[in-house]
Amino acid sequence: MNVWKKSLALCLTLMMLASLAACGGDQEPDETPAEEPVTLRVAALKGPTAMGMVKLMDDSKPVTEAVEEEHEDVGTSGNLYDFTLAASADEVTPLLIQGELDMACVPANLASVLYNRTKGEIVTLAVNTLGVLYMVENGNAVQSLADLKGKTIVAAGKGSTPEYALRYLLSENGIDPDADVVIDWKSEHSECVAALATGAATIALLPQPFVTVAQGKIEGLRMALDLTKEWDALDNGSALLTGVVVARKEFVEDYPAAVSDFLEQYSASVDWVNANTADAAALIGEYEIVDAAVAEKALPYCNIVCITGSEMKEKLSGYLQVLFDADPASVGADPTDESSGLPADDFYYGA
Structure with a gap:
């Protein structure tokens, strides 16, 4: 008798589960409406x-x-x-x-x-x-940031990334940007290129693609320093x-x-x-x-x-x-x- 009761209870349970599954199958699935094209x-x-x-x-x-x-x-x-x-x-x-x-x-x-x-x-x-900032030189005197000491650098971007990056890197490498170098600020990068082309300057801070433009105009101009690599070398968690x-x-x-x-x-x-x-x-x-x-x-x-x-x-x-x-x-x-x-x-x- 106990066996029969247990079997009946099992059958009823299975029937109820099947019924619930069938009801669930008739419902629309919960879907988040897709966004309209924007x-x-x-x-x-x-x-x-x-x-x-x-x-x-x-x-x-x-x-x-x-x-x-x-x-x-x-x-x-x-x-x-x-x-x-x-x-x-x-x-x-x-x-x-x-x-x-x-x-x-x-x-x-x-x-x-x-x-x-x-x-x-x-x-x-x-x-x-x-x-994208590079120190370019018409010569071979600059092989490291330390070599910039006592030099004149033409640059554009005073009050923005070029100035902040240059001053920070110089300071971190033991160079006082206000006393150990002369930074000749120009209003535009094209002015820096012109100074290099006329020989008025031999070292400049330029971003790409101005570096490539300058190299096309000035024979022998080389990328002396990649400021991104110099920054990474500090290994301070930033970039x-x-x-x-x-x-x-x-x-x-x-x-x-x-x-x-x-x-x-x-x-x-x-x-x-x-x-x-x-x-x-x-x-x-x-x-x-x-x-x-x-x-x-x-x-x-x-x-x-x-x-x-x-x-x-x-x-x-x-x-x-x-x-x-x-x-x-x-x-x-x-x-x-x-x-x-x-x-x-x-x-x-x-x-």
């Missing part, structure tokens, strides 16, 4: 930051144009793009703050300045360019950075899938540019970012990357700390505003 308004500066984005620009162009022309046979499941190429960050900054751009490639310290200026309404998505990709916080919160898709596509574009120098240079020339011949020679020295997440935070926060220690205003800190200073964690997307 048009991302993105700006990049004519130089290494735009060079790394050129494949994404080219791949997205036919789809975006077709959608704008309302071709019915074109799928719109991914991002659409509206790219702007600017000559300077001054053109980009107001458009980003006013909401006329969603993302922009800007100098690394400017990202922090914008974060402070907007009270945290700017986030950094990725580091897109490591150091010399040139550019980052930032976005409006509101846009990131409203369109998380579009942002994720962008980063995936942008990373693929950077990988392609670094692996296909000749083809990438042709595209760069086509988009009038830099002359194709110059781009092909300069690309291996432009340190184009797409670093995101915790690695981005580590490198960028360390770099900003160095700038802050040298001059708090360089990262947007306002001595009259206690809330300003180095960016908080919400500045680093995905970290």
Whole structure:
């Protein structure tokens, strides 16, 4: 009798489980609605930051144009793009703050300045360019930073990354930038190239691709020092950075899938540019970012990357700390505003 009761109970239990499974099968699965296609308004500066984005620009162009022309046979499941190429960050900054751009490639310290200026309404998505600064020489006297002692260096970029990086590296190598060297500041990099070409200077601090341009004009001009390698040799946990990709916080919160898709596509574009120098240079020339011949020679020295997440935070926060220690205003800190200073964690997307 006990055996029969146990068998009946088992059968009833199995029937109930089967019934529940059948009911569950009739229900619609819980699905998060897919985001509608989003048009991302993105700006990049004519130089290494735009060079790394050129494949994404080219791949997205036919789809975006077709959608704008309302071709019915074109799928719109991914991002659409509206790219702007600017000559300077001054053109980009107001458009980003006013909401006329969603993302922009800007100098690394400017990202922090914008974060402070907007009270945290700017986030950094990725580091897109490591150091592109080189000490060039028309001669062979400079083999190390120590060799710069007593020399005159022409440079442009006073009050920005070139000055902060140069002063920091000189100081860390036992050279007083105010007493042991003469830094002749010019208003533009082209003026530095002109000084080298006329013989008025023999040593200059230049970024790529200006280094390549100068080498094309001045016979024997060589890259004496790579400031990125000199910075890395300090092994202080930071990195010399040139550019980052930032976005409006509101846009990131409203369109998380579009942002994720962008980063995936942008990373693929950077990988392609670094692996296909000749083809990438042709595209760069086509988009009038830099002359194709110059781009092909300069690309291996432009340190184009797409670093995101915790690695981005580590490198960028360390770099900003160095700038802050040298001059708090360089990262947007306002001595009259206690809330300003180095960016908080919400500045680093995905970290």
